[in-house]
Amino acid sequence: MKSTIKDVAKKAGVSIATVSLVMHNHNRISSDTRKKVQKAIKDLSYFPSRSASNLVSKKTGNIGFILTDDHFLRTEPFYTRIFLGTEFEAREGELYILLTTIKSNFSEDDPLPRFILNKSVDGVIIAGKIPKTLINRLTLSNLPIVFVDYIDSSGNYPVVLIDNIQGGILATNHLINYGHKNIAFIGGDIKHPSISERLIGYKKALDTAGINPDPNIISTSYPYPDRQNGYTSAKELFSKNKNITAIFACNDAMAIGAMHYLKDAGYGIPEEVSIIGFDDVEADLMLEPPLTTVRVPKIELGAEAFRLMKSVLEGKSLSAKKILVPVELIVRKSTRDLN
Amino acid sequence: MKSTIKDVAKKAGVSIATVSLVMHNHNRISSDTRKKVQKAIKDLSYFPSRSASNLVSKKTGNIGFILTDDHFLRTEPFYTRIFLGTEFEAREGELYILLTTIKSNFSEDDPLPRFILNKSVDGVIIAGKIPKTLINRLTLSNLPIVFVDYIDSSGNYPVVLIDNIQGGILATNHLINYGHKNIAFIGGDIKHPSISERLIGYKKALDTAGINPDPNIISTSYPYPDRQNGYTSAKELFSKNKNITAIFACNDAMAIGAMHYLKDAGYGIPEEVSIIGFDDVEADLMLEPPLTTVRVPKIELGAEAFRLMKSVLEGKSLSAKKILVPVELIVRKSTRDLN
């Protein structure tokens, strides 16, 4: 039989209130009783009942984690890693994460996630882009919300984002430091915040180095940033420009596509053309040569989102706090030092 | 303010006991009161407090879902889909799923998942292969366990498995029906249950058709069933055997690898060589030609595991019940009818 706070109290020869105080590290307990109680807790291998304490404290002890099903099922485990990060972080404390997906075409008529309806969570973490209508309806529920890797247009929510501008600068500076001057940018939908920010970083870095960004070698004509469009973009770029010595692709998928084109077209990587991506996906290492990139710390993003949620729940955080998680330059073999 | 059972009782002019009975569909309630109560519930948009009911009923209302981190982070979203299946199914009822990962090299010294230690789950679903030591220690905790897509050697647990033998038969019969006689088998580690079972199905089907399995065209020399080894296996097979007209690969990854070899070697697919895989991964459709395969219903596997867990919890299921989930032949363009 599972032991209760009463059993512990009896065994330690104290009241249940004292046990409760010890459990919550209240400091007005003599170290003597504290030890007695702790021993009893250990001896009985006592764990407090979550239901009971939640009932009193009017909390659920759960955090909801929402992403769209296509984000969850993506081949590249980006959001899965973010989830894992929040779960890792939650393990340190008393909270549990309830993961649920919504259809990516979530509409007005679809029911809200059950844990919202049933009020089984104390707050909700939203990862990646989700439909506006969900956000609106969530807001009505008055639950604390934290966004990660996405921020709704209102900007009124606490959020954890990748520092894309810094990443863009990092990547571009790396190429500049390697002596490159004609650095192409390959990106997808410029309306997507992460891509436009990476482009901003790219321009900033060029600017600082006194290089004038050349619109002819900035390709953002293919919205979806995947391999296929990376290939096509590179093809277009190189058919018109012969003097490009380096490419900064807005993500690894496009970089990989571009690499395929370069190989098909007979360019040596990195002998003739250097290339850097963004994300650090597993496939990078399988490439020939392995891709230099900007690493996005997915686990850390998730962990940070969880910490932010905790501080929101504890009333420690302002409602629209923004956290920019730094990225890291990973130099491998696809970029060449011209100096 | 959230409404409670008291509010409902007051509004409906009945006692809280009556409300509780209505909520649990007890039949000794007059349809008149029932309606009154249901109206009150709706008007107040009342949801019972999980903490309170769990406290009384001594349940947690949660099911733990454990997989190894590499299974969770696999590029091919196999286990992610299984998880989604259990989550979909859980949505229909009152239970929540707590997903956690363990290190794939989980050892004696690693702590058990927190929801086990804290007794925050009523049962545990284990997906995919996990270390024996975890199983042993889990057993000690006396929690109901259901396996999905893996069964520990003792066989003493309820489990949901893919019907691999049926799948092997399905695949092989398809080729036989298409008039093939020299059908190669490409597989990985024969000690892995799913692979050996698929091979059994293959042999059975050949046997039934009166074809003698030729050991020279059964390749199981490369343990890990990935693209690379699919390529190598096909290469070996075709360098020694010129009369193979069809391949049954134990999974799509190996099939894709084999297709790459066939293309490199100049074989027409399916003109000269037909090929069928197993799994039905997304990549199949991108292939040229799209791969004929045996579909494994991942969502269904997860849903079935959840249902099994529920019936175990309700005491309706025997402790070692085994459920074989049928697979489905998906004919696309990589197999050719010789007739």
Add this chain to the structure above:
DNA sequence: ATGAAAGCGCTAACAT
């Protein structure tokens, strides 16, 4: 068919 009441295990205000 319905209600009264006990009690699940815990927290926190209050008393000592």
Add this chain to the structure above:
DNA sequence: ATGTTAGCGCTTTCAT
């Protein structure tokens, strides 16, 4: 510094 006690919202006997 520690104990007493009133509930949190619900389920479930036991009365009526």
